[in-house]
Amino acid sequence: MPEEERSGAADSVGVAEDLSTKLEKTFAPAQFEERWYRTWEAEGRFQPVGPPGSPRFVMVIPPPNVTGRLHIGHAFGRTLEDVLARWKRMRGHRVLWVPGTDHAGIATQMVIERQLAKEGINKRDLGREKFVERVWLWKREAKDNIQSQIRRLGCSLDWTRERFTLDPDLSQAVRHAFVRLYEDGLIYRGRYVVNWCPRCGTAVSDLEVVHKDVDGSLYRIRYDVPGVASGAVVATTRPETMLGDTALAIHPDDPRTAKFRGKTAVLPIVGRELPVIEDAILVDREFGTGIVKVTPAHDANDFAVGERHGLPQVVVIGPEGKMTAEAGEYAGLDRLEAREKIVGRLRSENRLAGIDPHRHSLGHCQRCDTVIEPYLSTQWFVKVKPLAEPAIRAVESDEIRFVPEMWTKTYFEWMRNIHDWCISRQLWWGHRIPAFTCANGHLTVSEKDPSTCPKCGSSEMAQDPDVLDTWFSSQLWPFSVFGWPKETDDYREFYPTDVLVTGYDILFFWVARMIMAGIHFTGSVPFSTVHLHGLVRLAGAKMSKTRGNVIDPLVAIEEFGADALRFAYASSATAGTTVTLDSERLSGSRNFATKIWNAARFTLSQIQGKPRAETFEGRALTLPDRWILSRLSRTAADANRSLADFRFDEAAAMLYGFLWHEFCDGYLEMVKPLLSSRDGDETAAETARGVLYRCLSDSLALLHPFMPFLTEEVWEKLTRRPGTLIVSPYPMRDAALEDPRAEAAVERLRALVTRVRNFRGERKVSPTEPVSLWIDADEGADDADGLRELAPLLRHLGRLSALTFGPPPTGAQRDVVSGVPIGLALPAGAAHADRARIEKTLAQLDRELEELSGKLRNPAFLDKAPPDVVAKTRRRQAELEERRAALGSAAFE
């Protein structure tokens, strides 16, 4: 951003005099947050406008599920996105951030089912149509809640473009995508063993199965094998599935089991004859007895074996987890009850060779935690390999970049071992599968509902009752929101998007699938950068004990303000995998907001009604002026760099440090004497007021992406341009302001002041006790180190009773601070030094000096270390020696 744009069209000296520029004494964010949000929205700030030719910056929101309200995890991601959006907007980009929500098939259906259950209503009695109506009612409420939460957070989303995954045009996109994949041969229907949740009554994908280690049992069961006296002992963790066994399998090369080759076993209880088959893929020669029971209808591996060997499939567990008629006397029992009974029967028949404790991994339903059953059923699948290959290449070639980079590896791992995706769900809420079967059994897949069968002309067409996996529509989100497959203006202008921000937990569910779908359907990657942030963990005990459980971001906003919540998020957003949010960080951020508020109040009170410099050209700037402006430029540079690297924590820390410790603790204290003296240097005061204005206004701009409300509020009072900070230029490095000598001089001043105060501490005297300071240098010498110019400030800040240039008298405590030899003294008779404390410092110095001289005595170091490192070490040694000598000389007078 050019410098001219920042200073704006202003006179050389401006005056702020309007009384309305005063800030309220107490900082109460609730008073202005909603007002500013309304203003921005009404003025179209959230819409993509910008100077012609300006670059665009596009994001789509990861659409929250309409299952309820947002929790702190959502608010975290949205905050990061808004920081990016506001930053880019201020950097002159045409920013578009698209809002929306996800219908979240299985999750939302469960919410409604639970509600109905409470009312004593059975979903089936209600019927599909009524049920879906009810979900729509709920959806409206949930969406409104979510939207208002996001608004309260301050997110600058373009609400005129809000989308929902079940909107008519997005539903059309889903049908289009389905048909296209079908026609491309990438969607197929078939009867396979899938992950089945008996409670939800639907198939789920591999990703929706949560594996947990559980302590179970391994049951060893003896099957009779005519011709082999000992019979065959097989092991299983699920004895009830034996009723569906249709074979036993051995490894073709295992001598232990060779005797079973070609034999036929008899299934206990049922009496069915089971061929002994040989299968090198299924059977692990090393494991157990080397004989495996084969249950093609209830195990994915066994299913594959069954296909290879043409085995019958006997379904003994039904869709609700109850034993089927095939289970004979056990029919109707829950699978776990059946297990008990079957084990009892086997025991009584003396067929139980043993039960061993067995810890193994067991799949659970992601939604309801029910144990997943492998279940044979007809489902729709996406053939993923052909889609995955280009998606892998897109990341290999850096067309898409993951931040942090470590996720790239995880992405590759999964993508290279990807399995076909079961996309049909036996649910009511979602996109109906666009497949139709006529009375004669002909299947038609079509974007528009067909009225007659294209094959036989039958007009009795029934649509597949199943719906699609929610993620099938989510994967289209970055382009379906823009009207795809129609070539709309928005699609042309805003797709592909730039950055996607989301939690790493949905890397496979969503991100990977968007990449695959984006490339397949639109020919381009859907975004160029993926920022995967950590997942928010509440520092539970602390927060819940003192505040009640702060789960809803609104609760945190009420208590601390939206800006504080946002700042707490940003400063917690480290590159790791968990983000810990605790009430300490929230109150710390609230304190920071208050600090800014008070600094602004002070600044305004100083500027008000008085002339101030608008530009600094041709003006004599004091060292403190030059120091703080230099630091301002570096801070702006750092903030921009950190944001470009998605290091929100770094940027937040930089701004915090600059504003609090340099601007407030440093500069404000330095200019107070100048500004408050009646007969002071009016030109210097005018300059200082200009510097104050510049630092504060730039700080507000730098902080605006993090704390939009507070900064906009103060900006209005400061600049009297209400509501414009959001579109003001983001401060950048301004090399002309950088002044290393001024920085060094003021750092030296601050170190000296600290030493004086610390000297009082050493002697245990009050901060008001008069102290004399000698600076062992010639007063008349040139002021290269700035000490002479800064002497009055040093006297003031150090509360010195005397400041003398020249050698300190005997009896004064000597020291060296930032290379400056000094002497310090209290009035005669004042307290004595804290011996222990000084001795400790001396011991520390000795230790460090020992280390340094050790290094410098080492020829290898002198020979091999870079010259600048050696020089630096020498310099440091000299400094420390000087300090050691000074401190030691008169330490205990």
Place this chain on the structure above:
RNA sequence: AGGCUCGUAGCUCAGGGGGAGAGCACUACCUUGACACGGUAGGGGUCAGCGGUUCAAAUCCGCUCGAGCCUACCA
């Protein structure tokens, strides 16, 4: 079974081959004309352990221990 990440101050976490950092908490003092949601000063760490590479390791490599996460069709 594989893979990834992480063990740094009491807590939460930055840093990352050449002088151990921040915020909070803690101690002492300060009702100083913006701010006690504040100021000033201070205490506190063989950077998990062991070995290696290097002139130099908290930082790179290997192993061990500990924590977390992810993937997976071991009966």
